[in-house]
Amino acid sequence: xxxxxxxxxxxxxxxxxxxxxxxxxxxxxxxxxxxxxxxxxxxxxxxxxxxxxxxxxxxxxxxxxxxxxxxxxxxxxxxxxxxxxxx
Amino acid sequence: xxxxxxxxxxxxxxxxxxxxxxxxxxxxxxxxxxxxxxxxxxxxxxxxxxxxxxxxxxxxxxxxxxxxxxxxxxxxxxxxxxxxxxxxxxxxxxxxxxxxxxxxxxxxxxxxxxxxxxxxxxxxxxxxxxxxxxxxxxxxxxxxxxxxxxxxxxxxxxxxxxxxxxxxxxxxxxxxxxxxxxxxxxxxxxxxxxxxxxxxxxxxxxxxxxxxxxxxxxxxxxxxxxxxxxxxxxxxxxxxxxxxxxxxxxxxxxxxxxxxxxxxxxxxxxxxxxxxxxxxxxxxxxxxxxxxxxxxxxxxxxxxxxxxxxxxxxxxxxxxxxxxxxxxxxxxxxxxxxxxxxxxxxxxxxxxxxxxxxxxxxxxxxxxxxxxxxxxxxxxxxxxxxxxxxxxxxxxxxxxxxxxxxxxxxxxxxxxxxxxxxxxxxxxxxxxxxxxxxxxxxxxxxxxxxxxxxxxxxxxxxxxxxxxxxxxxxxxxxxxxxxxxxxxxxxxxxxxxxxxxxxxxxxxxxxxxxxxxxxxxxxxxxxxxxxxxxxxxxxxxxxxxxxxxxxxxxxxxxxxxxxxxxxxxxxxxxxxxxxxxxxxxxxxxxxxxxxxxxxxxxxxxxxxxxxxxxxxxxxxxxxxxxxxxxxxxxxxxxxxxxxxxxxxxxxxxxxxxxxxxxxxxxxxxxxxxxxxxxxxxxxxxxxxxxxxxxxxxxxxxxxxx
Numbered sequence: 001x002x003x004x005x006x007x008x009x010x011x012x013x014x015x016x017x018x019x020x021x022x023x024x025x026x027x028x029x030x031x032x033x034x035x036x037x038x039x040x041x042x043x044x045x046x047x048x049x050x051x052x053x054x055x056x057x058x059x060x061x062x063x064x065x066x067x068x069x070x071x072x073x074x075x076x077x078x079x080x081x082x083x084x085x086x087x
Numbered sequence: 088x089x090x091x092x093x094x095x096x097x098x099x100x101x102x103x104x105x106x107x108x109x110x111x112x113x114x115x116x117x118x119x120x121x122x123x124x125x126x127x128x129x130x131x132x133x134x135x136x137x138x139x140x141x142x143x144x145x146x147x148x149x150x151x152x153x154x155x156x157x158x159x160x161x162x163x164x165x166x167x168x169x170x171x172x173x174x175x176x177x178x179x180x181x182x183x184x185x186x187x188x189x190x191x192x193x194x195x196x197x198x199x200x201x202x203x204x205x206x207x208x209x210x211x212x213x214x215x216x217x218x219x220x221x222x223x224x225x226x227x228x229x230x231x232x233x234x235x236x237x238x239x240x241x242x243x244x245x246x247x248x249x250x251x252x253x254x255x256x257x258x259x260x261x262x263x264x265x266x267x268x269x270x271x272x273x274x275x276x277x278x279x280x281x282x283x284x285x286x287x288x289x290x291x292x293x294x295x296x297x298x299x300x301x302x303x304x305x306x307x308x309x310x311x312x313x314x315x316x317x318x319x320x321x322x323x324x325x326x327x328x329x330x331x332x333x334x335x336x337x338x339x340x341x342x343x344x345x346x347x348x349x350x351x352x353x354x355x356x357x358x359x360x361x362x363x364x365x366x367x368x369x370x371x372x373x374x375x376x377x378x379x380x381x382x383x384x385x386x387x388x389x390x391x392x393x394x395x396x397x398x399x400x401x402x403x404x405x406x407x408x409x410x411x412x413x414x415x416x417x418x419x420x421x422x423x424x425x426x427x428x429x430x431x432x433x434x435x436x437x438x439x440x441x442x443x444x445x446x447x448x449x450x451x452x453x454x455x456x457x458x459x460x461x462x463x464x465x466x467x468x469x470x471x472x473x474x475x476x477x478x479x480x481x482x483x484x485x486x487x488x489x490x491x492x493x494x495x496x497x498x499x500x501x502x503x504x505x506x507x508x509x510x511x512x513x514x515x516x517x518x519x520x521x522x523x524x525x526x527x528x529x530x531x532x533x534x535x536x537x538x539x540x541x542x543x544x545x546x547x548x549x550x551x552x553x554x555x556x557x558x559x560x561x562x563x564x565x566x567x568x569x570x571x572x573x574x575x576x577x578x579x580x581x582x583x584x585x586x587x588x589x590x591x592x593x594x595x596x597x598x599x600x601x602x603x604x605x606x607x608x609x610x611x612x613x614x615x616x617x618x619x620x621x622x623x624x625x626x627x628x629x630x631x632x633x634x635x636x637x638x639x640x641x642x643x644x645x646x647x648x649x650x651x652x653x654x655x656x657x658x659x660x661x662x663x664x665x666x667x668x669x670x671x672x673x674x675x676x677x678x679x680x681x682x683x684x685x686x687x688x689x690x691x692x693x694x695x696x697x698x699x700x701x702x703x704x705x706x707x708x709x710x711x712x713x714x715x716x717x718x719x720x721x722x723x724x725x726x727x728x729x730x731x732x733x734x735x736x737x738x739x740x741x742x743x744x745x746x747x748x749x750x751x752x753x754x755x756x757x758x759x760x761x762x763x764x765x766x767x768x769x770x771x772x773x774x775x776x777x778x779x780x781x782x783x784x785x786x787x788x789x790x791x792x
Contacts, residue, residue: 004134004135004136004457005132005133005134005135005136005187005190005191005457006133006190006191006193006194007130007133007134007190008133008134008135010190010193010194010197013197055574059574059577059578062578063578063581063582063585066542066578066582067542067585068581068582068585068589069585069588069589069600069603071600071603071604071607071608072581072582072584072585072588072589072603072607073581074607074611075581075584075606075607075610075611076577076578076580076581078607078610078611078614078615079502079505079506079577079580079581079610079611079614080574080577082499082502082611082614082615082617082618
């Protein structure tokens with residue numbers, strides 16, 4: 001049973017569909033082999049990756065909007081790059 | 088995350104617009120950012136309920152803004168204030184809510200088919216799904232009707248019996264709740280006495296009610312026998328403790344009798360219609376399909392047919408327990424008829440079906456189920472953590488490990504601890520500021536001081552609202568739940584840095600922008616180095632034991648350095664494919680049974696597991712006169728050629744190869760003297776049909792009837 005509202009899964013589904021994923025793979029456990037069943041995993045991971053990347057300019061713009069200097073804003077953006085992107 | 092961040096951006100921009108003063112309110116860009124904030128909130132909350140914390144953040148700051156506006160009576164009339172107020176209500180409440188509901192609308196639109204989670208939803212909800220919906224059923228339930236009876240309060244399913252005995256208590260045939268449609272859910276409703284024919288002689292047999300001149304309605308208070316046609320036994324109860332719930336106030340319910348047996352007084356149940364739970368009108372007077380909710384009172388003992396969320400052990404395939412309770416709660420004692428069939432109710436008879444709950448009904452029900460399920464995720468997990476360990480980055484999460492590499496989620500300690508320090512600094516500052524304010528030191532007349540308090544306060548509030556609510560949650564939590572809070576903490580850190588290096592006058596740093604730049608760059612270099620050191624964990628790259636131990640500053644950072652090899656060269660010499668997979672087999676065998684009279688057959692599973700979407704089928708009960716004597720489960724390890732491996736061999740292979748699970752069922756037939764009988768054609772004995780997905784789904788066998 002899914003405990004989250006549906007938007008995230010809808011977006012993932014949308015990207016999976018765009019990437020040509022046919023729904024045959026069940027993503028049951030971490031570390032299952034993607035290559036053999038031909039899961040277009042690069043394209044599908046691209047979506048969360050883009051979201052993660054967008055965090056960086058968003059932080060920059062937010063800090064600029066809050067009246068910080070450009071270098072301070074760059075500091076925040078850089079912290080996002082090297083601080084959060086462990087996933 | 089991105090949605091929260093986007094909301095933060097939109098709201099900060101809106102605040103800027105807002106702070107341009109009342110004269111600039113309601114400009115296009117003012118509206119733009121307000122609407123964007125609303126959309127951002129809608130997106131955030133539609134992704135995860137943590138979005139509610141973001142809403143709380145925007146909401147509380149909006150209240151502050153409105154409060155200030157209200158006090159500004161020189162520029163803001165009551166009329167303008169109402170306009171401000173309504174604009175915010177519309178953009179920050181109506182837009183997110185509409186967005187949220189629209190997402191569920193799309194969700195329902197796309198997901199029309201039944202799936203694994205259906206069991207959580209009500210019957211009305213399920214009947215809106217393709218292939219789960221059912222044909223209209225005759226409305227009136229008559230004596231002689233073949234019905235399925237469903238439990239109202241739990242999603243345990245239908246009153247069910249199958250040819251397996253209780254190993255405890257009376258040792259009579261089991262009664263359970265079974266969640267899927269099945270022939271074994273069908274009960275024939277008989278009157279307490281057989282009907283009389285025109286000569287005044289009783290008509291015998293279970294089909295006696297099929298052809299009476301008057302339709303034999305079942306009125307409130309009627310006394311019934313419930314005949315289970317597939318096994319020719321009747322629903323029965325007696326003063327014997329139930330198998331799991333051994334309470335004094337609960338009696339066992341069983342199926343008792345044989346074909347042609349007239350039954351006994353312990354088979355009598357009285358129908359008591361619960362009027363306030365039934366649809367008004369005729370459904371409150373006599374038994375009607377779906378619309379009537381009723382209790383079944385056992386005449387001899389006065390107890391009431393009851394079920395609750397208690398699972399029977401393996402011997403009943405973990406189906407739900409049914410008992411007869413004295414003083415059980417009303418909701419758990421309520422039943423209704425779902426399917427109904429009678430020879431005298433043909434096509435022309437009045438029909439009913441589930442009421443369609445409509446979008447709002449479904450939406451609301453789903454919200455409640457989500458809430459309950461979320462609160463129910465309290466099992467501890469190997470990598471869970473509590474909120475107090477997050478700000479200090481005490482522990483990460485292990486995602487994956489294979490071939491001497493692993494992926495482990497850990498934050499960048501430099502960034503992480505700086506962010507936490509920023510929050511601490513602000514809290515100390517605020518404490519001091521409040522004290523000085525109490526002493527009327529008049530710090531707030533200083534613009535920089537005031538802005539510092541407000542701006543950093545905004546971010547720290549965001550951090551707090553995305554952090555402290557987790558303390559209230561009992562469910563399992565992970566480090567990644569801290570990410571939104573961390574985002575705000577990083578903001579606070581940068582703002583403090585900006586104030587310190589670019590805004591506080593008189594300490595000589597503001598005038599020297601070089602210091603700001605050099606500071607920022609050196610911080611980034613530092614965190615890049617820290618990231619570089621930990622990056623093998625993020626990307627699953629090769630690493631060495633020594634380097635791993637070197638950066639493992641705390642023992643609570645519990646990734647395992649021993650999985651890495653001693654040097655990088657060793658990685659290139661690893662075989663490119665893992666060793667051949669060995670196959671452990673899990674098989675169920677019977678032991679030779681003790682001698683009994685009829686030949687004995689082992690029927691490993693009386694019924695077949697269910698494949699999604701397909702109607703449930705009961706496996707054949709063991710052939711007449713045969714009974715299951717015993718069953719046995721054991722795990723065997725075999726290699727790819729099917730050779731049995733002993734324990735030492737298995738141990739030696741552990742971690743080096745992959746194991747796959749395969750289920751296998753074997754049946755052994757023995758005769759009266761306990762000698763094994765060679766089944767004709769090798770395996771003519773009723774072997775359970777193979778599980779639809781035999782490999783790797785150990786957890787998913789819960790649906791076995």
